Amino acid sequence: MSIAQYFKPAFLxxxxxxxxxxxxxxxxxxxxxxxxxxxxxxxxxxLISITAIDYNVTQKAIESEILLRVxxxxxxxxxxxxxxxxxxxxxxxxxxxxxxxxxxKEVGRLTEILKHLKTGFGGFVDIGVINSKGIQTAYxxxxxxxxxxxxxxxxxxxxxxxxxxxxxxxxxxxxxxxxVIAIKRIYSIDADRKSSMAKYSVSTPILExxxxxxxxxxxxxxxxxxxxxxxxxxxxxxxxxxxxxNHSGIIQTPSRIHGDVLKKxxxxxxxxxxxxxxxxxxDSRKNTNxxxxxxxxxxxxxxxxxxxxxxxxxxxxSTRSILIIFLALSITIILGVILSMTTYxxxxxxxxxxxxxxxxxxxxxxxxxxxxxxxxxGVAHEIxxxxxxxxxxxxxxxxxxxxxxxxxxxxxxxxxxxxxxSSVQRCGNIxxxxxxxxxxxxxxxxxxxxxxxxxxxxxxxGKEAEYRSIKVIVDIPDSLPDMVCDRGKMQQIFLNLINxxxxxxxxxxxxxxxxxxKNSQFCIITVSDTGCGIRPAxxxxxxxxxxxxxxxxxxTGLGLSITYGLVSEAxxxxxxxxxxxxxxxxxxxxxxxxxxxxxEKKIANGL
Amino acid sequence: xxxxxxxxxxxxxxxxxxxxxxxxxxxxxxxxxQDALKYLxxxxxxxxxxxxxxxxxxxxxxxxxxxxxxxxxxFIYLTGHGSEDDYQKGVADSVHYLIKPVNxxxxxxxxxxxxxxxx
Numbered sequence: 001m002s003i004a005q006y007f008k009p010a011f012l013x014x015x016x017x018x019x020x021x022x023x024x025x026x027x028x029x030x031x032x033x034x035x036x037x038x039x040x041x042x043x044x045x046x047l048i049s050i051t052a053i054d055y056n057v058t059q060k061a062i063e064s065e066i067l068l069r070v071x072x073x074x075x076x077x078x079x080x081x082x083x084x085x086x087x088x089x090x091x092x093x094x095x096x097x098x099x100x101x102x103x104x105k106e107v108g109r110l111t112e113i114l115k116h117l118k119t120g121f122g123g124f125v126d127i128g129v130i131n132s133k134g135i136q137t138a139y140x141x142x143x144x145x146x147x148x149x150x151x152x153x154x155x156x157x158x159x160x161x162x163x164x165x166x167x168x169x170x171x172x173x174x175x176x177x178x179x180v181i182a183i184k185r186i187y188s189i190d191a192d193r194k195s196s197m198a199k200y201s202v203s204t205p206i207l208e209x210x211x212x213x214x215x216x217x218x219x220x221x222x223x224x225x226x227x228x229x230x231x232x233x234x235x236x237x238x239x240x241x242x243x244x245x246n247h248s249g250i251i252q253t254p255s256r257i258h259g260d261v262l263k264k265x266x267x268x269x270x271x272x273x274x275x276x277x278x279x280x281x282x283d284s285r286k287n288t289n290x291x292x293x294x295x296x297x298x299x300x301x302x303x304x305x306x307x308x309x310x311x312x313x314x315x316x317x318s319t320r321s322i323l324i325i326f327l328a329l330s331i332t333i334i335l336g337v338i339l340s341m342t343t344y345x346x347x348x349x350x351x352x353x354x355x356x357x358x359x360x361x362x363x364x365x366x367x368x369x370x371x372x373x374x375x376x377x378g379v380a381h382e383i384x385x386x387x388x389x390x391x392x393x394x395x396x397x398x399x400x401x402x403x404x405x406x407x408x409x410x411x412x413x414x415x416x417x418x419x420x421x422s423s424v425q426r427c428g429n430i431x432x433x434x435x436x437x438x439x440x441x442x443x444x445x446x447x448x449x450x451x452x453x454x455x456x457x458x459x460x461x462g463k464e465a466e467y468r469s470i471k472v473i474v475d476i477p478d479s480l481p482d483m484v485c486d487r488g489k490m491q492q493i494f495l496n497l498i499n500x501x502x503x504x505x506x507x508x509x510x511x512x513x514x515x516x517x518k519n520s521q522f523c524i525i526t527v528s529d530t531g532c533g534i535r536p537a538x539x540x541x542x543x544x545x546x547x548x549x550x551x552x553x554x555x556t557g558l559g560l561s562i563t564y565g566l567v568s569e570a571x572x573x574x575x576x577x578x579x580x581x582x583x584x585x586x587x588x589x590x591x592x593x594x595x596x597x598x599x600e601k602k603i604a605n606g607l
Numbered sequence: 608x609x610x611x612x613x614x615x616x617x618x619x620x621x622x623x624x625x626x627x628x629x630x631x632x633x634x635x636x637x638x639x640x641q642d643a644l645k646y647l648x649x650x651x652x653x654x655x656x657x658x659x660x661x662x663x664x665x666x667x668x669x670x671x672x673x674x675x676x677x678x679x680x681x682f683i684y685l686t687g688h689g690s691e692d693d694y695q696k697g698v699a700d701s702v703h704y705l706i707k708p709v710n711x712x713x714x715x716x717x718x719x720x721x722x723x724x725x726x
Contacts, residue, residue, distance in 0.1 A: 381660075384707045385616060391708035392622040399629040428708045435706075 009343050011350035025353050032346045039338045044331060051327050055320070062316045066290055066307075067278045073234065074292030074305040075276040077242060080230055081296055081303055085181075088222060089164060091121060092183045096218045101187070104129045104218065105138045114140045123226040125178060130156070130217040141221070159184055159217055166299040169224050169244075169252040169262070177224035177253075177261055187214045228253045239308040245269070246300045258283065258306060267291065270302065280309065358545040361558050362565075369492075380431035387427050394420040433459055445594065447482040448490060450515055450525065457494045458513075461502065468507045476515040480523060485594040489566050496563045497527040497586050504531025504584060521591055522572070528585035534578040542576065570594040608722060609651070610634040613643045613669065614658040614685065626711055632718070640664025644672060651677060654721060656714070659686040681721045685709060 011028035095113060096104075103109050110127060117124040126141020134151025150156040159165035159182040167180035231242040231253055243255040249269040251259050258266050266284040270277065276294040283289055290312065292305040310317075398417045401407050407414075433456070454474055458465075465472050483490070494513075501511050509530040518524045534542060541547045545561040567574045572590035610632065614620035617638035624636040635652070637643035640661055655673060657666035664672070670682050683703045703717050 385619070388707035388709065389616065389619045389622070392619055392626065392711075395711055396622050396626050396629075399626050403629040424708055432706065 009347045009350075011347055025357075026349070028346055028350050031349070032342055035342045035346070036338055039342070040335060043334050043338065047330060047334070048327070051323065055323060058319070059316065062313065066309075066312045070290050070292035070305055070307055071276055071278045073236065073240075073242075074278070074294050074303060077231065077234060077305065078276060078294035078296065078303050081227075081244070081301070084227065084230060085166060085296070085299065088121070088123075088181055088220075089166075089183065091117065092181055092218050092220055096183050096185045101129070101131075101185075101216050104216075107138065107140065110138050110140045117220070123223045125221040125223055127218070127220045130182075130219055132160075132215050136219075137216075155180070155182070156217075160215070162298070164298065166301075168246045168250070168300050169227075171262065177228075178221050179224055179227070179252075180219060180221050182217050182219040184215050184217050187216075224253060234305075236305070236307065237312070239311045241304075241306045243304055243306075244296075244301045245304055247302065252301060255306075257308075258304075265304075267306065270304075354545065358558065358561065361545075362562060365558065365562065376434040380434040383427065384431050387424055387431070391421065391424045391428075394424065445484060445486050447484055448487045449482050450480055450523070451476045451478070453487065453490055454494060454513055454515075457491055457498060460495070461498060464502060465511070468502075468505070470502065470505055470507065471510045473510065473512045475512070480515055480517060481592060483523070483590065483592050483594070485570060485590075489570065493563050493566050493588065494525075494527070496559050497588070500559065500586075501527055501529035501531060501584070504533070505529050506531070509583075518589060521593075522589050523592065525588045525590065526585055527588070528583060530583040533580040533582055533584055534576070535580055539576065539578055543574075608632070608718075609653050610718070611643060611646065611652045611655045612636040613638075613640065613655060613661070613666070615639050615661040616658075620658075623711075623714075627715070630711075630715060632715065640669040640672075643669060647673060647676065652680065654681045654683065654718060656683045656685060656718075659684050681724070683714070683717055683721060 012032065099109065099113075104113075110129070114124060114127045117127070126139065126143070126145075128136045128139040128141070128145060130136045130150055134149050134153070134156050136145055136148045136150065139146045139148075155165055155167055163184045165180070165182040167182075169177045169179045171177055227244070231244070234240075234242045236242060239257065241256045241258055243258070244252040245265050246252055247269070249265045251261055251263055251265055254261055255265075267281040267289060270279055270281075270291060270293045272295055274295070276292060278290065278292045281289050281291050288309040290307045290309050292307075294303045295301075296303060394417050398414070398421065401410075401414055401417070451474070454476060458472060458474070462472075464470075498511065498513075505511065512528045513525070514528075515523060515525045538547075538549060542560050543564040545558060547561075564574055567588055567590065570590055571594060572588060574589070575587040576584065577587070578584040610627070612620045612624055612627075612634050613636070614623075615638060617636075620636040620638060624634045627634045634656075635646060635650075637646055640663060643655070644664075655670070657669055659666040661669075666684055666686075673680055673682075683705065685705050685707055703721055705714060705717065
């Protein structure tokens with residue numbers, strides 16, 4: 001037997017037709033299932049949907065908040081970078097306009113300019129002037145780059161085309177990341193002339209023939225360290241990382257997580273956009289990243305603000321797990337309450353229905369008994385009157401023999417009359433017993449002699465015992481005190497027990513009824529038979545209402561249950577011992593003074 | 608000792624009267640309450656033996672009627688139906704009670720007992 005069976009309420013058992021004649025009024029399994037399903041649905045569906053909606057709304061809100069924040073950081077940083085680059089461009093622009101080509105070519109002048117740039121701005125590493133043929137005509141810096149031909153370099157072409165050029169970051173010979181800004185200037189003859197005239201009284205084309213289309217470039221190398229400071233200064237939450245890549249995805253400034261400088265980035269290069277954009281990308285380590293990026297105009301740079309989504313969502317995840325735990329807990333509690341309440345209610349309904357069915361049966365039984373009683377009493381009364389007449393007439397005949405001495409010699413006639421009188425007496429006994437039995441169907445509490453009671457009950461069954469040659473032994477001491485009780489109910493208790501015993505005895509069996517005093521308050525009456533006995537499995541169920549092993553023979557399964565009810569109603573109790581094939585013994589313990597009143601409660605206990 | 612027997616069954620009550628006369632007890636019999644009341648107008652009796660169940664006037668009713676006129680009269684009830692109600696009423700009125708069919712000796716014994724109680 002599994003543990004679950006101990007908890008399984010009785011109404012969930014499918015009724016086995018063999019052992020009961022009790023018919024359910026309702027389908028309790030169905031009621032239970034429907035109630036559980038409907039209440040659970042009504043309670044859980046709104047709860048789950050509200051939680052799901054809240055879950056989504058909150059998650060979306062947090063996500064969009066994160067995107068917004070990343071976007072804002074990206075756009076702010078972009079502005080700083082723009083400003084940084086514009087500042088350096090402006091300086092070079094100023095220098096190229098403030099000085100003529102000739103002035104810039106002068107080593108002393110250029111040296112001074114670089115010195116001032118270094119002290120004023122910092123970050124300038126070298127500076128050079130490149131003529132329109134791509135030859136570096138002047139250079140101040142750590143390397144000997146004077147006279148170097150840049151004409152074939154792509155950056156030179158770009159600078160010539162666009163007027164300004166900002167290079168990618170590269171590692172110089174000192175293994176320091178640098179980048180280059182180059183500014184183009186077209187010769188202004190007037191300006192040059194003016195300035196030439198101011199400085200040199202005679203304008204002389206010295207080395208090169210200058211045309212209107214001629215130009216030159218001012219080129220400066222800037223330490224990328226300054227650039228890095230701009231980005232590393234940002235305080236970013238959620239394992240944030242701010243760095244710059246070029247359009248081919250090569251990392252330009254140090255990244256904490258996403259790769260080394262001048263290596264390829266581990267996330268896809270975001271597509272071009274004029275504005276700051278925010279996207280989600282997976283990196284090579286399968287982390288989802290929120291990427292805010294901005295293309296820096298006029299450069300090859302893309303600003304990247306990369307944050308780990310999982311880190312950012314951390315606060316949400318804890319909220320989410322609280323939400324989920326709360327939901328799971330609520331569901332468990334709701335289901336638990338629904339299950340236990342429904343089980344409680346339906347089992348009460350089941351018990352009530354069973355009680356109702358039993359009460360109906362008992363009412364029917366009582367009515368039947370009452371009808372039989374009335375019928376018997378009616379018959380007895382009707383017979384009594386003619387019987388009384390016969391009695392008197394026969395008595396008169398006898399009197400005539402005795403008092404008139406007319407027929408006193410006729411012994412035979414006297415014997416005949418005697419026999420009529422004694423037969424009338426027997427009839428009278430039967431009618432008296434019937435009347436007595438019927439009389440006690442009404443409730444009345446009075447003193448009852450137990451021996452008389454048992455004799456009365458046996459009086460009805462005596463003939464049956466005789467026919468079936470059942471030996472009936474009654475062992476009740478005369479000293480046993482009378483019992484204050486309802487005689488009718490006592491009759492019913494012992495009629496049921498003796499009837500059952502008769503049913504169990506095949507023939508040639510013995511029925512034994514004994515009584516003895518237990519103490520001053522209780523007496524014990526045992527009814528034992530040598531019948532077929534009761535199987536141990538049935539033994540614990542025999543007092544259950546509607547439990548019968550004789551369903552096919554018209555048993556209602558109520559006899560012993562009613563007996564049990566009557567005994568407990570009286571304040572006593574009933575036990576049973578049985579051995580299959582040997583016989584059964586019912587032990588009824590009854591108080592001398594029976595309980596009255598509180599009938600309903602007792603019946604309830606009796607069930 | 609003057610005795611009145613009342614029962615709706617004349618056959619029964621007349622035989623009973625005859626049997627009593629064999630035993631030296633003279634009893635008048637009436638076949639019903641009205642008959643009995645008629646006899647009582649002209650005569651008085653010491654003891655009445657009444658059947659409980661009679662048409663028109665029952666034994667208990669008849670007793671009340673008689674008691675109005677002769678409060679000292681004694682009564683014995685006979686009945687074919689020993690119902691609890693009758694019995695209880697009988698006991699309450701402290702009246703004697705026999706169930707039919709009656710043994711004549713029991714009846715005489717009871718009569719003597721009732722009359723002794725009177726004297």
